[in-house]
Amino acid sequence: MSAYEVVIGLEVHAQMLTASKIFCGCSTRFGAEANTQVCPVCAAFPGVLPVLNRQAVEFAVRTGLAIEGEVRTVSEYSRKNYFYPDLPAGYQITQYELPIVLGGHLEIEDEQGRRRRIGITRIHMEVDAGKSLHEGIPGASWVDLNRTGVPLMEIVSEPDLRSAEEAGLYLKKLRALLRCLGVCDGNMEQGSLRCDANVSIRPKGATTFGTRCEIKNLNSIRNVQRAIAWEMERHIEIVEDGGSIVQETRLWDANKGETRSMRSKEEAHDYRYFPEPDLPPLLLTEERIAKIRAALPELPEQRRARFEADYGLSGYDAGVLTAAMELADYFETALGVLREAGFQDPKGVANWVMGDLLGYLNRSGLEIGDSPVSSTQLARLLIMVLEGTISGKMAKQVFGQMCASGGEPEAIVAEQGLAQVSDQGAIAAAIDAVLAANPAQVAQYRAGKTQVMGFLVGQVMKATKGQANPGLLNTLLTEKLKG
Amino acid sequence: MNPVHLSLTEAARLLADRSLSATELTRACLEAIRQQDATLNAFITVAEPQALAAAEQADQQLAKGDAPPLTGLPLAIKDIFCTTDMPTTCGSRMLKGFLSPYESTVTRRLRQAGAVLLGKTNMDEFAMGSSTETSHFGPTRNPWDPERTPGGSSGGSAVAVAAGLALGATGTDTGGSIRQPAALNGITGLKPTYGRVSRYGMVAFASSLDQAGPMTRSVEDAALLLQTMAGHDPLDATSIPEDPPRYADSLERSVKGLKIGLPKEYFPAELTDAIRNPLHEAQELFRRLGAELVPVSLPHTSYAIQTYYILAPAEASSNLARYDGVKFGYRCQQPRDLADLYCRSRAEGFGAEVKRRIMLGTYVLSSGYYDAFYRKAQKVRRLIADDFAAAFREVDVLLTPTAPDVAFRLGEKTDDPVAMYLSDIFTINVNLAGLPALSLPCGLHEGRLPVGMQLIGPPLGEEVLFQTGHAFQRNSDWHRRRPQPVANGAAS
Numbered sequence: 001m002s003a004y005e006v007v008i009g010l011e012v013h014a015q016m017l018t019a020s021k022i023f024c025g026c027s028t029r030f031g032a033e034a035n036t037q038v039c040p041v042c043a044a045f046p047g048v049l050p051v052l053n054r055q056a057v058e059f060a061v062r063t064g065l066a067i068e069g070e071v072r073t074v075s076e077y078s079r080k081n082y083f084y085p086d087l088p089a090g091y092q093i094t095q096y097e098l099p100i101v102l103g104g105h106l107e108i109e110d111e112q113g114r115r116r117r118i119g120i121t122r123i124h125m126e127v128d129a130g131k132s133l134h135e136g137i138p139g140a141s142w143v144d145l146n147r148t149g150v151p152l153m154e155i156v157s158e159p160d161l162r163s164a165e166e167a168g169l170y171l172k173k174l175r176a177l178l179r180c181l182g183v184c185d186g187n188m189e190q191g192s193l194r195c196d197a198n199v200s201i202r203p204k205g206a207t208t209f210g211t212r213c214e215i216k217n218l219n220s221i222r223n224v225q226r227a228i229a230w231e232m233e234r235h236i237e238i239v240e241d242g243g244s245i246v247q248e249t250r251l252w253d254a255n256k257g258e259t260r261s262m263r264s265k266e267e268a269h270d271y272r273y274f275p276e277p278d279l280p281p282l283l284l285t286e287e288r289i290a291k292i293r294a295a296l297p298e299l300p301e302q303r304r305a306r307f308e309a310d311y312g313l314s315g316y317d318a319g320v321l322t323a324a325m326e327l328a329d330y331f332e333t334a335l336g337v338l339r340e341a342g343f344q345d346p347k348g349v350a351n352w353v354m355g356d357l358l359g360y361l362n363r364s365g366l367e368i369g370d371s372p373v374s375s376t377q378l379a380r381l382l383i384m385v386l387e388g389t390i391s392g393k394m395a396k397q398v399f400g401q402m403c404a405s406g407g408e409p410e411a412i413v414a415e416q417g418l419a420q421v422s423d424q425g426a427i428a429a430a431i432d433a434v435l436a437a438n439p440a441q442v443a444q445y446r447a448g449k450t451q452v453m454g455f456l457v458g459q460v461m462k463a464t465k466g467q468a469n470p471g472l473l474n475t476l477l478t479e480k481l482k483g
Numbered sequence: 484m485n486p487v488h489l490s491l492t493e494a495a496r497l498l499a500d501r502s503l504s505a506t507e508l509t510r511a512c513l514e515a516i517r518q519q520d521a522t523l524n525a526f527i528t529v530a531e532p533q534a535l536a537a538a539e540q541a542d543q544q545l546a547k548g549d550a551p552p553l554t555g556l557p558l559a560i561k562d563i564f565c566t567t568d569m570p571t572t573c574g575s576r577m578l579k580g581f582l583s584p585y586e587s588t589v590t591r592r593l594r595q596a597g598a599v600l601l602g603k604t605n606m607d608e609f610a611m612g613s614s615t616e617t618s619h620f621g622p623t624r625n626p627w628d629p630e631r632t633p634g635g636s637s638g639g640s641a642v643a644v645a646a647g648l649a650l651g652a653t654g655t656d657t658g659g660s661i662r663q664p665a666a667l668n669g670i671t672g673l674k675p676t677y678g679r680v681s682r683y684g685m686v687a688f689a690s691s692l693d694q695a696g697p698m699t700r701s702v703e704d705a706a707l708l709l710q711t712m713a714g715h716d717p718l719d720a721t722s723i724p725e726d727p728p729r730y731a732d733s734l735e736r737s738v739k740g741l742k743i744g745l746p747k748e749y750f751p752a753e754l755t756d757a758i759r760n761p762l763h764e765a766q767e768l769f770r771r772l773g774a775e776l777v778p779v780s781l782p783h784t785s786y787a788i789q790t791y792y793i794l795a796p797a798e799a800s801s802n803l804a805r806y807d808g809v810k811f812g813y814r815c816q817q818p819r820d821l822a823d824l825y826c827r828s829r830a831e832g833f834g835a836e837v838k839r840r841i842m843l844g845t846y847v848l849s850s851g852y853y854d855a856f857y858r859k860a861q862k863v864r865r866l867i868a869d870d871f872a873a874a875f876r877e878v879d880v881l882l883t884p885t886a887p888d889v890a891f892r893l894g895e896k897t898d899d900p901v902a903m904y905l906s907d908i909f910t911i912n913v914n915l916a917g918l919p920a921l922s923l924p925c926g927l928h929e930g931r932l933p934v935g936m937q938l939i940g941p942p943l944g945e946e947v948l949f950q951t952g953h954a955f956q957r958n959s960d961w962h963r964r965r966p967q968p969v970a971n972g973a974a975s
């Protein structure tokens with residue numbers, strides 16, 4: 001197995017977050033009853049014509065600029081012709097010879113901190129097709145055209161990815177970028193982000209490409225990785241048995257955990273592309289592109305650099321925190337609450353977010369957006385630590401309860417009497433009682449065996465149920481022992 | 484005089500001064516249709532109740548004064564424009580009975596301007612043909628000689644106007660489908676600049692070539708109808724954003740000093756005297772009116788037919804893919820499976836000419852042939868447009884024959900598609916270049932078969948066409964000649 005390397009290119013279809021479809025005014029809302037978001041334009045009735053949604057163009061340009069691609073001032077729509085019941089016009093409007101964005105790249109980083117630049121060939125705009133429904137209708141199929149005409153961006157990577165893991169990292173990175181740009185919600189389960197993978201293998205060190213297979217129907221990052229790993233094994237097995245790979249399109253069956261042949265190259269469609277005569281070439285002025293560039297939000301890479309510079313975080317920490325916009329926002333909101341209260345502790349907040357919070361979310365299978373502890377609540381918990389109201393150890397306990405029950409940190413501390421005892425009198429009384437009960441250890445200390453100090457501190461802590469302010473306890477105990 | 488023979492402009496005057504009512508006029512047209520259309524077959528749908536209701540409303544509007552410009556004028560609509568109150572068939576079995584839920588921009592504008600729509604006219608199936616013989620609803624006959632074709636594909640509209648069944652009509656022109664039938668029926672037809680009139684709601688044949696326009700009895704009428712039809716439409720991305728000028732203003736301009744180009748490629752040695760002689764007389768008339776006749780050359784003219792029969796079928800093959808038996812229109816009985824549903828619905832729903840062009844278009848777009856055919860044709864199209872651009876640096880307008888011959892006999896060319904395609908030899912270039920062109924009557928061969936003259940203008944040059952054409956019609960009366968009414972059952 002180690003004799004081969006896998007070569008992967010991804011074609012990602014991202015549904016753009018426009019309110020209406022790309023060539024008509026129908027809604028793009030997900031989950032509506034079948035065929036309730038359909039008009040004569042998206043159903044391709046005779047004589048109707050497409051009118052371009054400007055927002056979709058803006059989204060594609062925004063994405064092109066963010067990956068540092070070339071946004072073309074002249075691009076063109078084409079028709080891709082084929083018959084399918086969920087394709088009402090008999091053709092899909094897409095971009096072919098002149099896409100809106102050419103070139104670009106995305107940088108990925110693995111857990112060892114190794115960075116790799118993955119090339120992006122092009123981004124083009126196209127429309128989604130409808131959906132065929134085969135279940136529960138014996139001998140018949142129904143067609144739902146709600147999705148028909150929903151604007152998609154197809155983001156085509158170079159064959160630069162070298163493992164299933166890298167493919168996953170690339171997808172995560174791309175999804176974070178699209179979300180940050182506000183152009184796609186990145187929801188793979190609802191199909192707003194879909195991926196086809198081109199996979200081939202070659203002997204390690206080879207420079208030519210092997211025969212590739214395209215795997216379709218990948219609807220989660222996990223499935224992308226599983227499918228690639230499975231397909232890679234299949235290729236290796238065939239090659240090692242002296243066979244050769246047949247170029248074909250394959251479908252991923254997530255239930256069986258395998259790919260199967262969909263159609264071979266011989267049966268491949270002849271799409272008869274030609275320029276769409278109902279739409280003039282798409283012209284973008286340099287001014288318009290510049291305006292869109294000026295309005296770009298802070299991108300994940302820029303934010304990461306700022307986190308390192310402004311907050312003194314390590315590259316790794318900054319990378320984790322900026323991998324998702326929501327996580328970075330969470331972190332910065334918490335920092336803001338701390339700042340309001342007069343504290344600066346970015347490293348401490350980062351540790352809490354990356355350690356306790358992400359740990360909990362991962363174990364529970366939750367996204368940051370579903371976190372039971374809000375950024376403000378976490379910040380208020382940390383403020384109690386910084387103010388000395390509770391110990392760091394206590395804070396972990398309180399955080400656990402906040403996750404479980406969703407309560408406010410102050411209320412949990414108060415209800416359970418977890419606040420630190422900083423009352424000198426109470427601590428002094430506890431010390432007196434401990435010293436009285438342990439005369440031998442006191443004598444040893446006074447004879448110079450200062451190691452028994454630890455034992456005495458432990459006894460006082462035990463007496464105060466761990467709530468004694470450690471600093472105060474040390475000072476008072478030292479004084480009493482001298483006395 | 485029977486009001487059905489009035490021009491739109493004359494009728495509008497009579498309606499305005501209340502010496503004629505819209506209802507009377509509409510009834511007269513419906514009566515003429517009853518008298519003649521069983522023979523002529525110009526209409527696929529006659530919408531009598533809707534037309535009478537619209538006429539009544541027009542009379543109320545006229546009584547109030549300040550009625551919009553087309554109020555009460557009865558028009559015939561080519562059955563390619565979608566209408567919500569009558570079926571749109573496009574001459575095909577595929578769309579027989581199809582009632583669209585939307586209105587085409589052209590008919591919407593005409594209705595808003597007060598026009599009375601009498602019904603939908605016969606046409607070659609999906610506008611593919613030059614004789615109105617490929618219609619699923621039977622051929623239309625030429626009122627000048629019912630044994631001859633009216634040309635096509637807007638044959639029904641041309642006949643409705645020529646025979647006095649309607650005062651004006653809409654047509655569409657992809658390769659000559661307004662101008663050639665206008666010439667063969669002795670009426671005036673205008674193909675405007677591509678994009679001047681919205682294509683929204685007009686069933687597509689070849690999107691980059693299709694253009695709607697008026698078919699009327701005079702140039703003045705064409706200007707009147709175009710004024711309403713033209714203008715930007717946000718529903719058509721290819722429609723020209725600028726507002727149209729006031730076309731009536733261009734009509735009275737003198738042609739003195741106007742440079743009229745005579746492209747030598749449009750007057751080949753083989754041109755019949757039937758066409759050559761009337762055109763020669765027209766040139767002499769223009770000379771007398773003070774225009775200057777200038778010989779010009781359009782060197783790529785001879786490639787037009789080939790170029791057109793690559794590009795138009797290519798677009799058509801794609802535009803017609805939606806007729807698959809799934810969502811609307813014709814569906815075959817008892818399909819075995821999906822492929823059978825597609826194949827039989829299309830095999831049974833489309834006629835021979837449509838199938839021929841779909842196959843041709845599929846072929847020229849297929850991988851391995853695209854570069855040799857489609858891409859090359861696109862390049863030639865550019866050269867043809869460049870020829871015109873060069874000519875319009877020398878002259879203001881071009882004068883050519885509209886069709887190579889007078890109306891041909893029914894069935895004469897139906898078995899020879901190439902011969903049929905050649906009837907558009909003088910009109911196709913204009914569509915490839917996106918230019919405006921006008922056809923107007925300039926003679927009657929042997930006293931009974933009309934001959935057409937074509938005037939071609941530069942982009943958005945409709946005004947110079949109206950100026951030139953109107954000058955001709957003020958100084959001749961070919962456009963006032965009418966065929967004898969045909970009796971029902973006149974043709975065998």
Ligand SMILES: [Zn+2]
Binds near residue numbers: 021024037038039149
């Ligand atoms: Zn729609």
